[in-house]
Amino acid sequence: xxxxxxxxxxxxxxxxxxxxxxxxxxxxxxxxxxxxxxxxxxxxxxxxxxxxxxxxxxxxxxxxxxxxxxxxxxxxxxxxxxxxxxxxxxxxxxxxxxxxxxxxxxxxxxxxxxxxxxxxxxxxxxxxxxxxxxxxxxxxxxxxxxxxxxxxxxxxxxxxxxxxxxxxxxxxxxxxxxxxxxxxxxxxxxxxxxxxxxxxxxxxxxxxxxxxxxxxxxxxxxxxxxxxxxxxxxxxxxxxxxxxxxxxxxxxxxxxxxxxxxxxxxxxxxxxxxxx
Numbered sequence: 414x415x416x417x418x419x420x421x422x423x424x425x426x427x428x429x430x431x432x433x434x435x436x437x438x439x440x441x442x443x444x445x446x447x448x449x450x451x452x453x454x455x456x457x458x459x460x461x462x463x464x465x466x467x468x469x470x471x472x473x474x475x476x477x478x479x480x481x482x483x484x485x486x487x488x489x490x491x492x493x494x495x496x497x498x499x500x501x502x503x504x505x506x507x508x509x510x511x512x513x514x515x516x517x518x519x520x521x522x523x524x525x526x527x528x529x530x531x532x533x534x535x536x537x538x539x540x541x542x543x544x545x546x547x548x549x550x551x552x553x554x555x556x557x558x559x560x561x562x563x564x565x566x567x568x569x570x571x572x573x574x575x576x577x578x579x580x581x582x583x584x585x586x587x588x589x590x591x592x593x594x595x596x597x598x599x600x601x602x603x604x605x606x607x608x609x610x611x612x613x614x615x616x617x618x619x620x621x622x623x624x625x626x627x628x629x630x631x632x633x634x635x636x637x638x639x640x641x642x643x644x645x646x647x648x649x650x651x652x653x654x655x656x657x658x659x660x661x662x663x664x665x666x667x668x669x670x671x672x673x674x675x676x677x678x679x680x681x682x683x684x685x686x687x688x689x
Contacts, residue, residue: 416563416564416590416592417591418591418592418596419556419592419593419596419597419599419600420600422559422563422564422592422597422600423559423600423601423604425563426559426562427562428511429601430506430509430510430511430601430605431509432505432605432606433460433505433509435456435457435460435463435505436460436463436501436502436505438456438459439456439457439498439501440501440502440606442456443494443498443501448494450486450489450490450494451486453489453494453497454484454485454486454488454489457485457489457497457501458485462504462508463501463504463505464485465686466500466504466687467485467488467489467492467497467500468482468485468488469683469684469686469687470488470492470500470684470687471487471488471491471492472683473682473683473684474682474683475530475680475683475684476491476492493544495544495545496544499544499545499547499548499611500548500687502548502605502607502611503547503548503549503551503552504551504687504688505605506552506555506601506602506605507525507551507552507687507688510555510558510559511558511562512558512562513558513561513562513565516558516561517577520578520644521554521577522685522688523644524554524577524578524640524641524643524644525550525551525552525553525554525555525640525688526551526681526684526685526687526688527636527639527640527643527677527681528550528551528553528554528633528636528637528639528640529546529547529548529550529551529636529681530547530550530677530680530681530684531550531635531636531637531639531640531674531677531680532546532547532550532632532633532635532636532637533546533547533550533636533680534636534674534675534680535632535635535636535664535666535670535674536629536632538666538670539628539632539665541628541629541632542629545610545611545614545629546614546629546632546633546636548611549611549615549618549629549633550633550636550637551687551688552598552602552615553595553598553615553618553633553637554577554594554595554637555597555598555601556593556594556595556596556597556598556600556601557577557594557597559594559597559598559601560590560594560597564590567589567590571585571586571589576644577594578640578641578644578645579641579645580638580641582594583595583619583620593619595615595616595618595619596616596619598615599612599616602615610629613627613629614627614629614630614633615630615633616630617629617630617631617634618630618631618633618634618637619634620634628664631660631663631664632664634660635657635660635661635664635671638657639671639674639677640677643677648676649671649672651672653668653671657671
């Protein structure tokens, strides 16, 4: 099947994910000049899955909270409305995507979650928007199962020499298909009315035209690279590739930012429920 671009691919997806009502209502609330925490908690409470995941997030080691959070209002206040918004969008989108048969679902979610926690860690070290980096990292690869559901044969050929978690996968897809799975994710995020900065960071997490990647996109790209290395060899190599060191330098970071990073399983402990 000949698909011209990411938007065209979405038009061919059976049962394309649509925005659930609870998330639509929440996005309206988040767009208001002053967000009503109680109303956000009520809207989250209307969706049992979102409720459980927000409480799990608030009580996870991710936030290092000593006391247990049991009320949604407290969870929203503790996590923050910004992080709650990102959680609502990323978890909502993650839960809506259907996987084709034989797709490696478990490694995919591990890679996505590891991309998210690595991007967040790096963003924190630069005092950048860590919660948005996490959300973008979490959904970045969702275009891959969508592409596989429409272009199974083409994607299977790529899988033979370049798995979805490989650093070179987006380049291989752009060369053979004319677009990448990240383009597909960004196109879907636009249809879900994700905030423009998140869509921009998605696109820039694979390299922007003329190398003009924004900081957030670069951080997410580095997080995805670390997650991919975990899939290959369970840890970054002792000698980082020149291109990765150059990306770190461009952000004002040293190689130690990756070498000294806590292990991905440690940083993602307790967060698995966000994607299951």
